[in-house]
Amino acid sequence: MEPMDPVEPVEPVEPMENIPVLGGRHKLSIESFAVTTERMELRYRLTPPLPQTLSDSDSDSDDGDDEGPYVFLALEADDDVGNEYLDSGGAFGPSADGAATEGSLSVQPGPYADARSVTLRLTLFDGTHEETRSFTLPVD
Template identity: 75%
Template sequence: MSRVKTVPVLGGRHELIIDGFAATTAHMELRYRLRPPLPQSEPDENGEYVFLSLEAVDDVGNEYLDSGGAFGPSADGSATEGSLSVQPGPYADARSATLRLTLFDGTHEETHSFTFPLGPAAG
C-alpha cells in the first residue's frame, strides 16, 4: 500500500506518515513512520518520550483493543518505523474500520483517526 496520509503530530515537532494497513483473521495492523525519529524506550536528554496506543471501531460498532506493536529506527536513521495492532481481526459484517492512534509525550495527548476499507479488496 502506498503512503496513506501524512500529518503533523506532537505539536508539529514530528511528522506521522501512515505507510500501510493490513487486516487478517487475527488482527488489524497499522504501519507508520515518525520523522524526526522518536526517543527510544527512555526519555532523551530533554526528558522527551512518546507513548503510542491504538484502538479501533468498525462501521457496525464492534470495538477492537490494542494488542501491542514494535518500533525502531529506520535504516537511514531519519525516522522511527513501527507497527501497532488491534485484536481481534475484523468481524465478517464489517466493511470499514476507523483506527484511532493516540500519542502521549508526557504532557500532551493527541488522537488521530484513520478509516480503512475491509473485505477482499482491502489490505
C-alpha cells in the same frame, strides 16, 4: 459474530503522509494497513525520529539520540457496525537511515465478517501533550 477469513494487506485509500503530530514537532505517515483473521496492523513512520529512553544504568551514554520525553503510542478501533477492537501491542525502532522512527501497532481481533470499514484511533502521548488521530480504512 465470527472474524473474517485472512485477506491481503489493504493500502490506505488516500495518501496519509506528513500529518503534523505532537504539537507539530513530528510528522506521521501511514505506511500500510494489513488485515488478518487474528488482527489488524497499522505500519507508520514518524519524522524526525522519536527520542529513545535510557534506563538508569545507561544514563551516562553520550549519543544525543536519547534527548526528549518518551512517546507512548496506542491504537484502538471500531468498525462501521459497532464492534470494538483493542490494542494488542506493537514494535518500533529507528529506520535504517536513522532519519525516522518506524513501527507497527495492532488491534484484535481481526475484522468481523459484516464489517466493511474500520476507524482506527492512534493516540500519542509525550508526558505533557496527548493527541489522537483517526483514520477510516476499508477492510473488505
